[in-house]
Amino acid sequence: MMAGYHPLVKQMLDGELSLADLPPELRGEGEEALRLVQAADRAPVALSPAVEDRVMALVRGHAASPARRAWRWLHAPRELELRLRVRPWAVWGGALAAAAVLALLLSRPARTPNSETRVASRDSVFVRFVLYAPGARRVAVAGTFNQWDRSAAPLVPAGTSGVWTTTLALPVGQYQYGFVVDGERWVADPAAPAVDDGFGRRNSLVAVTAHGTHVL
Amino acid sequence: MDVNGAPSDAEIVARVLAGDTEAFGFVIRRYEAGLLRFATRMLGSRDAAADAVAEGLVRAYRHLASCRDPERLRTWLYRIVTNRCKSHLARRSVGDVPLDEAPPLADPSDGEATLERAEQLALVQRALTGLSPDKREAFVLKHVEGLSYEEMAAITGERIPTLKMRVHRAREALLKVLEEHT
Structure with missing residues (x-):
């Protein structure tokens, strides 16, 4: 027995x-080893139509569950066609009113943005992502907000301190995300709660509201 | 789209996430055969394998938004079905692996080479069911499904040297069984 x-x-x-590539004296052993692994049954198994x-x-x-349909209705983008019949004086009046509102808004003192989040528009908020990753060559953040695209949101190093940051404008909602270090290693955000993705890995969580981010 | 006009995995995932539920049928038809073969070799039973694959696919659908890399959907699905198989095995007593999926016996009127091959298949399948689940999983992923160690690491969450060691040990255990019968 060998x-x-x-x-x-x-x-x-x-x-x-x-x-x-094997030296001649090992070819026989190599052939025997190949016969062993070739003996494993690779034949396809009969598919059961019941599975599909x-x-x-x-x-x-x-x-088709009501909750799922409601979420899709709220979440899915859709096209709207708006038809208006207006008189010329109404157009000019509306434009003047809009200009007045804009002038009023611009004349207000600017609010100092929070270092972590600030309101980007009515429905989206700036969220700052930070990771301490000394020695990393590149870092990106990927999540449900960018379809887990590893290259869509790179972080930039803050000097030579090992801290990487980026700020994204995210629509209000809840997101799962992770950092991608050097294009391949997934790292959960140590500053955020995380949830098991169902398959043994951890996805970080962030809830974006009109008032900033919230810990879930 | 690939060269044959079939949608890519990423396109299918995007369609399902956008609400096209029926597009998930592409996923099932594309990967069901490999997943069923893997689960059958792991569990030794076609019925148990069909359960594990069906549970895994439903779970994959529900968690599709968590799939970080839709281009590597196959690896992700194997990971889910691997976990379902482990759950099935954990519910059984150790070593209690049915053999209802053993390769069919050869017809005595077949040639000698066919008979020898059938006997070898049956022996290896029986030996596989005697391995620990970890070694069986590593051997089946490597030598039945033909995956790379990188893919196996992504599926199992284990390090490549650990997987290589398991495959080596599985091969040696199978070699021992085959030698005892020759």
Whole structure:
């Protein structure tokens, strides 16, 4: 009984070497090892039509639930067509009123923005993301607000302190996110609560309201 | 779209998230065969595998917004189904793996090579069910599903050296079983 495969044969089985790369004295062992792994049954199993039916029935039921429909109605963007019939004097009057309101708003003293969040518009808020990642070559933040796009929101280093920051304008809502360090390593935000994504990893959470961000 | 005109995984995910529930059928049809084969080798039972895959796919649909990298949907789905298989195995007593999915017996009228192959398949399948779930998972992902160690690490959450060690040990255990029968 052999004690185990030669390290070079193991490398071949791991796909790091080919049989031809083995020295001649190991070819026999290599061929035998390949026969072993080829003995594993790779034949497709018979598909059960019930699986697709079961899954789609549950998926349709989930999608049709009232809460889900309400969320989609609130969340999905939609096109609006607005038709107006106006008289010319109303256009000029409206424009003057708008100009007056704008002048009034601009004449008010500017509010000092909060270092973490400030209101960007009626429905979105500036949110500052900060990560201490000394030694990182690049850092980005990805989440449900940018469809987990790793390149959409890069952070910039604050000097040489190892602190990376960026500020994003996010619509009001709740989001899951994570930092991506050097393009591949996911890091949860140590300053935010996190939730299991259902598969053993942690997604950070932020709730954006018209008054700023809130810890969930 | 790929060269055959089929939507990419990322396009399907975007459609489902936008409310096109039926687009999830693409996901099922694209990955069901591989997931079922993997789950069947893990659980040793086609019925249990169908349950694990169905549960995993429903879970994937409900958590689709959490999928960080829709281009690597396959890896993500294997991760979910792997976890479902582990849950099924945890509910069973140790080593209690049914063999209702053993490869079919060869017809005696088949040639000698076919008979030998069928016997070897049955032996390896039986030996697989005798491995610990971790080693079985590593062996099946590597040598049945043909995944890279990087993909396996993403699926299992384990480090690559740990996975290599499990695969090596699984192979040696299978070798031992085969040698005992030759």
